[in-house]
Amino acid sequence: MTGQPRTLYDKIWDAHVVDRQDDGTCLLYIDRHLVHEVTSPQAFEGLRMTGRGVRAPDKTIAVPDHNVPTTDGRETHIDNAESRIQVNELDKNAREFGVHYYPVTDVRQGIVHIVGPEQGWTLPGMTVVCGDSHTATHGAFGALAHGIGTSEVEHVLATQTLIQSKSKNMKVEITGSLPPGVTAKDITLTVIGRTGTAGGNGHVIEYCGQAIRDLSMEGRMTVCNMAIEGGARAGLIAPDEKTFAYVQGRPHAPKGAAWEAALNWWRTLKSDEGAHFDKVVTIAAEDIAPVVTWGTSPEDVLPITGTVPAPEDFAGGKVEAARRSLEYMGLKPGTRLQDIAIDAVFIGSCTNGRIEDLRAAAAILKGRKLADGLRGMVVPGSGLVRAQAEEEGLDQIFLDAGFEWRLAGCSMCLGMNPDQLKPGERCAATSNRNFEGRQGYKGRTHLMSPAMAAAAAVTGRLTDIRELTGATV
Amino acid sequence: MDKFTTLTGIAAPMPLVNIDTDMIIPKQFLKTIKRSGLGKNLFDEMRYDSDGNEVPDFVLNQPAYREAEILVAGDNFGCGSSREHAPWALLDFGIRCVISTSFADIFFNNCFKNGILPVTLPQDAVDVLMDDARKGANARITVDLEAQTVTASDGQSFGFEIDPFKKHCMLNGLDDIGLTMEKAAAIDTFETEMAQARPWV
Numbered sequence: 001m002t003g004q005p006r007t008l009y010d011k012i013w014d015a016h017v018v019d020r021q022d023d024g025t026c027l028l029y030i031d032r033h034l035v036h037e038v039t040s041p042q043a044f045e046g047l048r049m050t051g052r053g054v055r056a057p058d059k060t061i062a063v064p065d066h067n068v069p070t071t072d073g074r075e076t077h078i079d080n081a082e083s084r085i086q087v088n089e090l091d092k093n094a095r096e097f098g099v100h101y102y103p104v105t106d107v108r109q110g111i112v113h114i115v116g117p118e119q120g121w122t123l124p125g126m127t128v129v130c131g132d133s134h135t136a137t138h139g140a141f142g143a144l145a146h147g148i149g150t151s152e153v154e155h156v157l158a159t160q161t162l163i164q165s166k167s168k169n170m171k172v173e174i175t176g177s178l179p180p181g182v183t184a185k186d187i188t189l190t191v192i193g194r195t196g197t198a199g200g201n202g203h204v205i206e207y208c209g210q211a212i213r214d215l216s217m218e219g220r221m222t223v224c225n226m227a228i229e230g231g232a233r234a235g236l237i238a239p240d241e242k243t244f245a246y247v248q249g250r251p252h253a254p255k256g257a258a259w260e261a262a263l264n265w266w267r268t269l270k271s272d273e274g275a276h277f278d279k280v281v282t283i284a285a286e287d288i289a290p291v292v293t294w295g296t297s298p299e300d301v302l303p304i305t306g307t308v309p310a311p312e313d314f315a316g317g318k319v320e321a322a323r324r325s326l327e328y329m330g331l332k333p334g335t336r337l338q339d340i341a342i343d344a345v346f347i348g349s350c351t352n353g354r355i356e357d358l359r360a361a362a363a364i365l366k367g368r369k370l371a372d373g374l375r376g377m378v379v380p381g382s383g384l385v386r387a388q389a390e391e392e393g394l395d396q397i398f399l400d401a402g403f404e405w406r407l408a409g410c411s412m413c414l415g416m417n418p419d420q421l422k423p424g425e426r427c428a429a430t431s432n433r434n435f436e437g438r439q440g441y442k443g444r445t446h447l448m449s450p451a452m453a454a455a456a457a458v459t460g461r462l463t464d465i466r467e468l469t470g471a472t473v
Numbered sequence: 474m475d476k477f478t479t480l481t482g483i484a485a486p487m488p489l490v491n492i493d494t495d496m497i498i499p500k501q502f503l504k505t506i507k508r509s510g511l512g513k514n515l516f517d518e519m520r521y522d523s524d525g526n527e528v529p530d531f532v533l534n535q536p537a538y539r540e541a542e543i544l545v546a547g548d549n550f551g552c553g554s555s556r557e558h559a560p561w562a563l564l565d566f567g568i569r570c571v572i573s574t575s576f577a578d579i580f581f582n583n584c585f586k587n588g589i590l591p592v593t594l595p596q597d598a599v600d601v602l603m604d605d606a607r608k609g610a611n612a613r614i615t616v617d618l619e620a621q622t623v624t625a626s627d628g629q630s631f632g633f634e635i636d637p638f639k640k641h642c643m644l645n646g647l648d649d650i651g652l653t654m655e656k657a658a659a660i661d662t663f664e665t666e667m668a669q670a671r672p673w674v
Contacts, residue, residue: 018656018659023637023638025636027653027656029664039503041506050650052650067504082504083504089506126674131555132554132555147554148555148579149557149560149586151587151649152583155649155650159650159653159657160664163638163652198491201577231577232578233578254673299491317489317547317548318490321489321547415500416500416503433493433553435493436518437495437496
């Protein structure tokens with residue numbers, strides 16, 4: 001292994017190979033397995049049917065998030081029978097198999113990708129998987145983290161390993177410093193806009209460069225979270241002092257001598273000089289603007305100063321896809337993005353449901369009101385984020401502005417619980433997917449940063465955040 | 474898991490690019506705790522109107538394609554979430570093979586766990602097969618996993634690449650977990666070594 005310069009991905013991969021077959025297929029050890037209620041019931045049922053147990057319950061963490069209502073009373077009753085069954089199944093499975101568990105009655109409950117880092121389960125150099133594509137979030141710690149299907153959930157539960165073939169290495173470098181009003185969300189959307197939703201297929205992305213270094217850990221999580229929307233297996237950021245400072249002292253982070261030993265290894269977790277990347281994308285931070293999506297694919301990204309494109313602006317299969325998107329979104333080519341009126345605002349999700357996201361939105365909303373006729377919802381990513389926000393008085397800012405202040409969960413990011421758009425409703429959302437029907441049947445989603453969503457809430461239309469903050473364009 | 478060896482069947486054309494997992498099986502059908510029964514909701518929001526009636530234009534509602542076993546699809550099929558409900562819904566409908574120029578990673582892996590063969594071919598080959606699929610029930614496409622070929626109704630044949638291990642498992646209908654269980658000793662050894670090297674894990 002020595003001699004050849006290696007990427008960060010190579011290093012984490014090499015450190016977890018249990019067995020390598022002649023054809024290169026590897027059995028990879030999994031350090032942390034996160035579990036939620038939607039993609040796990042069939043896996044636990046599979047264990048029961050085959051008489052298998054959970055190999056490492058101490059490395060398995062379960063939390064209900066997708067289905068749970070975000071309104072009071074959910075501790076005792078969930079109206080929707082199917083949702084209730086799934087949450088009850090998780091409850092039963094977690095207790096029966098003895099895995100770590102945060103039920104809705106626990107203040108630490110929240111979106112699985114927010115709970116993992118918050119509790120110190122996610123650490124640099126680990127392999128982290130979950131039956132959820134946004135597992136990429138944990139890559140912000142320099143952990144190799146990706147989503148898996150339910151069959152693989154069962155495989156990890158039974159063996160604490162995954163059968164994997166290695167992906168290629170891709171580097172996304174963001175040079176320089178972000179202009180005012182531009183955030184981590186704008187970086188990650190801009191990258192997807194540039195490379196397309198298939199641009200990362202078959203690759204693991206390492207994000208690097210000054211603008212990435214400058215981001216807080218929460219910003220880095222936002223960037224890595226959407227690596228999957230760019231098609232990548234995972235997104236990674238090399239750990240640094242910011243990472244270590246974030247991790248230190250968390251409930252499941254190492255302490256004492258173990259902390260020192262961990263730090264020694266973590267400091268080696270970076271791509272070597274001259275390491276090979278199969279694909280490289282470089283973007284100057286100065287060229288990134290506050291962006292929004294206009295269509296039904298996360299690659300449909302434009303600066304807020306732009307106009308709705310026409311299908312003919314594209315080539316190949318994208319022409320028909322764009323035509324379909326525009327029809328679904330009810331938009332005409334040539335319309336200024338800033339003239340698009342909205343009906344709803346959703347602030348939350350594993351992409352942007354952390355405390356810094358709520359602070360950014362609250363900073364815009366302070367002393368302002370939700371525009372007439374709009375519905376606004378803030379859904380903290382975890383019970384602890386919610387508590388922190390309340391301690392800082394952010395809840396009052398949101399409530400005064402006319403927003404609903406909800407309990408933690410995935411909520412209207414995917415609308416599996418009652419939080420959904422109505423047909424035709426248009427939403428400024430801080431979540432990660434603008435697919436048809438994603439936030440509700442026939443609902444229309446525009447993705448953006450928390451500050452941009454807050455700005456849209458105030459004006460009632462997609463808005464350039466720099467107009468409200470006075471930053472120069 | 475059922476073996477996949479060869480398949481000759483009707484192919485349905487779905488030229489749209491970036492068909493995502495929310496399209497394949499919308500979130501309201503993820504509330505099941507079973508793997509079966511999702512076929513009726515495959516492509517639900519494209520296939521039915523808001524009253525639950527079939528949309529006649531949608532490809533799988535057309536008489537020629539109701540028995541389709543193969544999909545020929547636009548680029549980046551299966552992008553989006555990790556939901557294995559997507560291949561479960563395809564399988565329950567009767568689809569055993571999807572042909573496209575590229576697939577999203579997690580969907581691609583999920584297919585192999587369920588005996589669905591995702592075949593990646595270059596654009597010109599997919600174009601030929603898409604045209605063939607548009608001929609409806611009269612045009613049957615043959616997929617031969619052993620030979621790694623897809624053959625159009627006119628006999629034109631295209632070779633495809635596949636990971637040898639995945640091919641082996643598909644041909645023999647092997648259960649991954651069973652295979653890995655045979656390596657339990659190696660996992661034990663790894664855990665013992667890691668308890669020393671990275672005790673904080």
